[in-house]
Amino acid sequence: MMRTPCICSFLFGFFLIFSSIAAQLDYVSNANLSSTWTNNESSIPSSNSPDGSRIRIILSVKYRFACGFFCNGTCTSFLFAILFNTNDHVILWSANRDNPVRESAILNFTAAGELVLQDVDGSTVWTTNTTEKSVAFMNLTDKGNLMLFDNTKSMVWQSFDHPTDCLLPGQKLFQGQKLIPSVSSTNWTAQKDSYSLQLTHEGLFAYVGSNPPQVYFPSFGIDIDMINSYFKFFNGSLSFVDSMQYSLQYVKLMPDGHLKGFTVPDSVWADFLTGDLGECSYPLTCGRNSICSAERQCTCPGIDSFRAVNDRKPNMGCFPVTPLTCNATHDQHFIELTNIAYINNIADMEDVDIEICKQACLKKCSCKAAVFEYGSNTTSGRCYLLSELFTMPSVEAGVLPYNILTHIKVQNVTSSSMNVTSSSSSRNLVATVLGYTIGSFVLLIVVVGFIMFAVRKEKTNSEMEEEHLDQVPGMPIRFSYEQLKTATQNFSKKLGEGGFASVFKGTLEDGLQIAVKHLQGDVYVHVKKSFMAEVESIGSIHHVNLVQLKGFSAWKSERLLVYEFMSNGSLDQWIYYSGGDHQKHLLGWECRKKIILDIAKGLAYLHEERSQKIIHLDIKPQNILLDSNFNAKVSDFGLSKLIDRNQSRQVMTTMRGTFGYMAPEWLSSVITEKVDVYSFGIVLLEILCGRKNLDRSQPEESWHLLGVFQRCWEQGTLLDIVDRYSEDMQLHATEVTEMMKVVSWCLQTDFTRRPSMSTVIKVLEGVISVESNLDYNFSCPRLQETTFEHDKSSKPACDSILSGPR
Missing domain, CATH: 3.30.200.20 (Phosphorylase Kinase; domain 1)
Incomplete structure (x- = not known):
């Protein structure tokens, strides 16, 4: 009788251990309302892969699919994604591919029935917008579909309705929807200006980005045999059919425009488009303005008209030696190519002859080439007017059931140099005649000769400028x-x-x-x-x-x-209080943070991501422009300087920039990209304080914002200078003053102690912290008040110049 309780206890304990093990092996596939998941190790332990990627699983089903926070590389940013739950994680869908979140971001399944993704700063990155649909629970299905259901178990939202670059078996692509590839396997951002796969009422079409987009694969009614084996086209949608014979698990539009079918995890079984296209028919196989032969050899059309962007990498494409202009038609002619096909399948004109087609291209400024298709027994055909010229595949004669002629528009070499020579000779003759006939007027001859020399030099300089412009790649x-x-x-x-x-x-x-x-x-x-x-x-x-x-x-x-x-003009119109109702138009804290990060990314690209770094030399709010969505873009490169990457410093004999934004080292004339970092610090301070760096409407002791900033650091009163005209800025005053540490780092008098712009980005994204032990003495000798390149003896510029172009 005493053994029975022991056996029961043992069995009960074994059941608890088994349940615990099972729970660790297979995550739940359902979630109820009011659930919250935080993206950190203490909340969700990571599952790591050999390639360095990491997933923090929220939902999982049958060891097949997983849903959670995913990152790769250094894991400074994360996607909320659905993946194959294998060692080699493959992203099948993501909610925020263009807006990754950071460590400690939150996914909240609210009591109102809405799935919301918030970044660590509290900003909403993505939401299902299902607050009015009586959502009861969430489920990750065994087909890899994340679904929200109501109390009657009816679906109210599903990830299958929002495809990114993949389709899973049973998933449909509806009319108006697109598959858009990522930039690369490690960069998840949508490649919006390149390839896309879209369903229309006519069929399935693959496009390459241009204006308008060009079709490189048409499947009218989905009538291609390879497509038919795996897809069904009905009721206005395209459905990827599960093929158990070959175990295809998903199809994906790749960054190079290929549509591939995969078996788990990453084995390519089928390339759906290549069998009908051929490798050379992909728009960027050989880059722009290039010809692709059957052996996939890349060449430029017309030796005198086009040159390779990189002679060692011919697949990078070609550029025109003389850029196209929109002048009269007599300044342009065509290069005619035979046995050259093209990707576009939608004609601009039908039943026209070749001359009408060519003239239409000449009259259309944006037209770069005219492609003409015609039958063997007619002179009429279809005309394609191309605004962008991608890779052109070479075909053997007689392969196509029609004839094709490709005419590429090129710019004529102008006769300006001939005119200049003729004009100069005439002037020389006149000067000689005057010299012999009016010998007594020697002074006049000298004056005339000097004028002629100046004119000729100016013309020569103009010709050199024209020639230089023509040779700048990618103009x-x-x-x-x-x-x-x-x-x-x-x-x-x-x-x-x-x-x-x-x-x-x-x-x-x-x-x-x-x-x-x-x-x-x-x-x-x-x-x-x-x-x-x-x-x-x-x-x-x-x-x-x-x-x-x-x-x-x-x-x-x-x-x-x-x-x-840029529809919203320059930044200065949005951060300075000017009285009246202007207060309601001041930018909020989240918008200002986004603008600050945008400016930093633009400068980091100029300084660090090019073979020749570019120093802007005139960063100020007037040169930061905002589009309709308040995305910030750096503008006005009139004072910029190109510097070779192996050249650490640049000696300049003349100052450039705008008073108040110029770094102290301008007095030494030894300049690096850190002058832009200093200017960025001043702009950042103006954004945080909502005032100009020089404001004479303030009390005299507060005219200079930099002096006010230094006093507040010393007195511990930084909260006093947060933009007082913006309620939202005051609400986030603690965060604003924290960002003032970035300002201090950028404004170090010793430029070697200032951070690079890539380091500033990491600080703004919360990856690293601001360096400690900074020098808070920001005072420096007064620089000349000017906004344009000048000698050190120049006079101060007037207010209209200081305002800068808007």
């Missing part, structure tokens, strides 16, 4: 002066002006809004320097936090730069 579109004059309605819509430039709003023929910067002024040499600095600096680079240079115009003495239009 943007060259506009005619008349075209920009029309776009800006004769330069009537002025957005702002500065010392040497006025900025006008314009609209191109295709409806694209632009900002045209008209460089002008008495000092023509400075105008040319500013123009060349901007073109050389950002003419061929693209970054989300740099204002994009769309094009330029150089006509006689006129110099114009065409930028993307």
